[in-house]
Amino acid sequence: MISSGMSVPTSFTLLERVPLAEHTSIRLGGPARRLAVCADEAQVRECLDWARGEGAPVQVLGGGSNILFPDSGFAGVVLKVGIPGLEFSEESESWLVRAGAGESWDGLAAAAAARGLQGVECLSGIPGSVGATPVQNVGAYGQELADTLVSVSALDRETLETAVLDRGECGLGYRTSRFKGVDRDRWIILAITLRLRPGGRPALGYPELAAQFPGGGVPEGEAGIAAVREAVLRLRRxxxxxxxxxxxxxxxxxxxxTNPILGAEALAAFRKRVRNEGDGMAPPAFTAVGGTKIPAAWLIEKAGFPKGLRKGGVGVSSKHALALVNYGGSTAELRSLASDIQAAVLARFGVSLELEPVVVR
Ligand SMILES: Cc1cc2nc3c(=O)[nH]c(=O)nc-3n(C[C@H](O)[C@H](O)[C@H](O)COP(=O)(O)OP(=O)(O)OC[C@H]3O[C@@H](n4cnc5c(N)ncnc54)[C@H](O)[C@@H]3O)c2cc1C
Structure with missing residues (x-):
């Protein structure tokens, strides 16, 4: 807890020297000098104000499932957003869901499926908090947050004013948004609002998911949403x-x-390079906004990093080449493996791989 002599803030929970590995899904990260848990907007504001007075940098944290802290930890205040609240309200042809940033995302997806509401069924099982979902416009199995997001309530860290940003103002794209890009570290998301549809047909646009329902045989209505949620969870497991x-x-x-999206020129150069390799490789490719998406997992494996590969205490998941796994190693080892993969993919295919998680320095 707080050391004596420091002005102790009253409203939020403040802990000292907290191992960040205990707050991240990849179980990496040294100690946070301080960890503040804020349960409402007033606490967030008070925490920011206090940290400013202390001259301490602030890093926002949700569920810790898409963030990489250094082994040295964080020498300021890690502000964990724990704002609760999940409300469903019926409109004429749809339902609005307003959720506090600290709610579990999958809790929201489960509650929507239980009500037979369509729109987030394919996003079932994504770990982490509601508040982080706009940050990288979470997506899976052909659906993304942008499909249902109405607005985001957020607090400007500079002015401590709140604002409601409509979906169009969030700069959502493939695994990105203004919160991850131009406005990184500017806003703290307090709540989001989604619009879901009752009785809508579940989204089965993704071939691997559709294959779980041979002949398109998804049950009607609520049962269909529940069945798709279960199929997604099965595939994810x-x-x-x-x-x-x-x-x-x-x-x-x-x-x-992230999966690289190649424009026409880059795609032609990539295809030429693959042909010149002469070993009959046939890279999968999918049409995407802005070009053609090449699965990063394919590039990683073909560049010499197969599933199950271990390097020190880290490695490539034995189930999916796109996931790097901590088997008891360090952030330094993980970043070194990631750099080796990026260098090998660039050397072999001329394609740059971008990191998906937020890296704290
Ligand atoms: C096993 C596994 C599977 C995954 N599958 C998917 C998937 O299918 N699709 C997908 O898109 N992602 C996936 N992810 C990534 C991750 O779950 C999502 O990005 C999730 O939204 C991160 O939520 P979080 O609360 O854990 O965020 P954190 O890791 O805590 O934070 C991530 C970033 O968001 C910021 N942030 C967090 N909360 C707030 C807030 N309230 N306001 C402002 N900024 C905030 C943080 O500062 C940080 O920059 C997966 C992760 C794991 C571990």
Missing amino acids: SKSMVLDPGDPDSVSVGSFF
């Missing part, structure tokens, strides 16, 4: 993409790299 204390491959941040 098979790839260690749900957090499971019994599954060492789930000690990760999920995908470590």
Whole structure:
């Protein structure tokens, strides 16, 4: 707890020298000098104000499933957003869901499925908090947050004013947003509002998911939403993409790299390079906004980093080449493995892989 002599803030919980590895899904990160847990907007504001007075840098944390802290930890205040609240309200043809940033995302997805509401069924099982979902516009199995997001309530860290940002103002893109890009570290998301549809057909646009329902045989209505949620959870478990204390491959941040999207010129150069390799490789490719998406997992494996590869205390998941796993190593080892993979993919295919998690320095 707080050392004597320091002005002790009253409203939020403040702890000292907290191992960040205990607050991250990949179980990495040295100590946070201070960890503040804020349960409402007033506490967030008070914490920011206090940290400013102390001259301490602030790092926002949700569930810790997409963030990588250094082994040295964080020499300021890690502000964990724990704002509760989950409200469903009926409109004429849809339902609005307003959720506090500290709620579990999968809790929201489960509650929506239980009500037969369509819109987030394919995002079932994504770990972490509601407040982080707009940060990288979470997506899976052909659905993304942008499909249902109405608005984000957020607090400006500079002015301590709150604002409601409509979906169009959030700069959402493939695994990105203004919160991860131009406005990184500017806003603290307090709550989000989604619009979901009752009785809507579940989204089965993703071939691997559709294959779980041969002949398109999804039950009608609520049962269909529940069935798709279960199928997504099943698929995710098979790839260690749900957090499971019994599954060492789930000690990760999920995908470590985003799938590269190549414009026409880059795609032609990539295809030429693959042809010149002359070993009959046939890279999968998917049409995407802005070009053609090449699965990073394919590039990683072909560049010499197969599933199950270990390097020191870290490695490539035995289930999915896109996930790097901590088997008892360090952030330094993990970053070194990631750099080796990036260098090998660039050397072999001329393609740059971007990191998906937020890296704290
Ligand atoms: C096993 C596994 C599977 C995964 N599968 C997927 C997947 O299918 N699709 C996908 O998109 N992601 C996936 N992820 C990544 C991750 O779960 C999501 O990005 C999730 O939204 C992160 O939530 P979090 O609360 O844990 O965020 P954190 O890791 O705590 O934070 C991530 C970033 O968001 C910021 N942040 C957190 N909360 C707030 C807030 N309230 N206001 C402002 N900024 C905030 C943090 O500062 C940080 O920059 C997976 C991760 C794991 C471990």
